[in-house]
Amino acid sequence: MLPVIILAAIAGVRSAFTLSAGDAKATVYTNCLVDGTAAITLDDGPYKWIKNVSDTCTNSGANCTFFVNGYNWDCIYDTAQQDGLKYAYGKGHQIASHTWSHPDLTTLNQTAMEAEMDKVDLALQRILGVTPSCLRPPYGNYNDDVRMVAASRNKSLILWDFDSGDSTGSTPQQSEDMYDQAKASETGTLLALNHETSNTTVFEVLPYAIKVLQAYGYVLVTVAQCLGIEPYTSITEPGKPNVSWHC
Ligand SMILES: *[C@@H]1O[C@H](CO)[C@@H](O)[C@H](O)[C@H]1NC(C)=O
Ligand SMILES: *[C@@H]1O[C@H](CO)[C@@H](O)[C@H](O)[C@H]1NC(C)=O
Ligand SMILES: *[C@@H]1O[C@H](CO)[C@@H](O)[C@H](O)[C@H]1NC(C)=O
Ligand SMILES: *[C@@H]1O[C@H](CO)[C@@H](O)[C@H](O)[C@H]1NC(C)=O
Ligand SMILES: *[C@@H]1O[C@H](CO)[C@@H](O)[C@H](O)[C@H]1NC(C)=O
Ligand SMILES: *[C@@H]1O[C@H](CO)[C@@H](O)[C@H](O)[C@H]1NC(C)=O
Ligand SMILES: [Zn+2]
Numbered sequence: 119m120l121p122v123i124i125l126a127a128i129a130g131v132r133s134a135f136t137l138s139a140g141d142a143k144a145t146v147y148t149n150c151l152v153d154g155t156a157a158i159t160l161d162d163g164p165y166k167w168i169k170n171v172s173d174t175c176t177n178s179g180a181n182c183t184f185f186v187n188g189y190n191w192d193c194i195y196d197t198a199q200q201d202g203l204k205y206a207y208g209k210g211h212q213i214a215s216h217t218w219s220h221p222d223l224t225t226l227n228q229t230a231m232e233a234e235m236d237k238v239d240l241a242l243q244r245i246l247g248v249t250p251s252c253l254r255p256p257y258g259n260y261n262d263d264v265r266m267v268a269a270s271r272n273k274s275l276i277l278w279d280f281d282s283g284d285s286t287g288s289t290p291q292q293s294e295d296m297y298d299q300a301k302a303s304e305t306g307t308l309l310a311l312n313h314e315t316s317n318t319t320v321f322e323v324l325p326y327a328i329k330v331l332q333a334y335g336y337v338l339v340t341v342a343q344c345l346g347i348e349p350y351t352s353i354t355e356p357g358k359p360n361v362s363w364h365c
Contacts, residue, residue, distance in 0.1 A: 136228060137266040143269035145252075146260065148261050148277040150307035150344035156336035157344040158327065160182045160276065160314035161216055161254065161285075165191050167320040168202035174320075176209045178328045180338035184275070184314065185216035185254040188238045191315050195364035198243050200359075207246050212340035212349045214252035214276065215239065223264045231267045239271070244363060247356040250343055251277045251348055272351045276341055278311040279303070282323060290318040297327045301334045307344065308336065 150157055160171055163186050175182035178209055183295055184206055188194045207213050217223065218237040224236065239249050253273045255264055278349070280300045282293040300308060308331065312319050331338060342349035357363075 125202065130268050137270070139262070142269040143262060143265035144273055144274045144275050146277065147345055148309070149279040149305055150309050150341075152339070152344050152346055153306050154335065154337055155299065155344040156308035156331050157341045158310050158312065158331075159184055159185055159254070159276075159325070159341060160253065160312050160319075160324075161185045162187060162190055163192075163314040164194060164199040164360070165201045165315045166226045167200075167314060167317065168270060169205050170197075170338075171320055171324065172202075172206040172209050172211055173313050174324055174328065175211060175338075178325075178332065178338070180328050180332070181210055181212070181340045181343060182206075182338070183212040183214055183252075183341040185214045185252075186238070186242075187216050188218035189221050189365040190216075190220045194238075194245070195239045195359075195363045197363055203242075203245055207248070212252070212342055213242060213246060213248065213250060214254065214341065214349070215242070215250045215273070216254050217243050218258055220256045222257055222259045224259045224261045228263065228267060231264065235267065235271055235273070236303045238262050241363075243319070243352075243354070244357040244359075247354045248350040248353040251351045274345075274347065276309075278309045279305070280310045282310060282312045282319065282327070284313050284316045284319045284323065290322045292322045293319070294326050294330075296352065301331055301336070309344065
């Protein structure tokens, strides 16, 4: 019986897809393309330290990138999170999408996958007036369906070529050692994964990483700048909060 049940389950998921194999697939970037650049990225916010991160980047002359969720550690519509996003965006850091609720997108049907992208876009259109061009799939997991849904929204998928290990148990010392070793990257660029929800990342590793990478000669730019692409697919006026702005 089991194979039949599995086949039926797979068929059920597939029937929800209106996309077909010939549709456009989003570009997947795993590394920076502009020589001599490094992009420091911070996932899973907005969270209570986003202004601290923004300040650390700004005060070092670094442009950073935030891959934000709608409702993961915090709700994007909380006043503090809206403020934090406006603050970081206003300082020239890039705001990108990391999906609404941080699921493994490859496990979702098309409708759910679209909602995961669209709800974050709506929130960022309301709060900042922008639609992000960059999407980081949670856990780095994607397949052709994810790429097609992203492409239909003019988004690129952004992975990384360096993981600070801050979501998988590395100590701050280990993360710093990894930055020391990674700086001499063969590609001459670095696309670094970090999490703004880790206090040791925010207050210890990030300042260290910025110092080490700049001393080595990298220019610290946003993901869009290190790829030579636009950060947003649209820029308009932000909205005014009302009762429909909730998680
Ligand atoms: C898609 O997945 C969601 C969440 O699991 C489910 O509620 C919905 O019924 C599914 N839609 C289709 C068309 O299968
Ligand atoms: C973090 O930023 C807040 C202001 O947003 C500030 O009050 C606080 O002192 C900062 N924390 C550290 C450890 O720098
Ligand atoms: C940061 O981005 C701004 C544009 O938003 C740009 O003018 C500046 O040169 C960038 N900083 C670096 C270090 O490239
Ligand atoms: C995607 O980009 C194309 C070409 O710039 C544009 O015509 C289309 O409206 C865009 N679609 C979305 C969903 O942004
Ligand atoms: C960071 O987390 C540790 C352990 O939970 C805690 O002891 C420390 O006070 C925290 N630091 C900040 C700045 O929140
Ligand atoms: C809330 O604001 C949005 C625009 O941000 C608007 O489209 C919507 O109609 C408003 N809803 C209510 C209930 O006022
Ligand atoms: Zn994440």
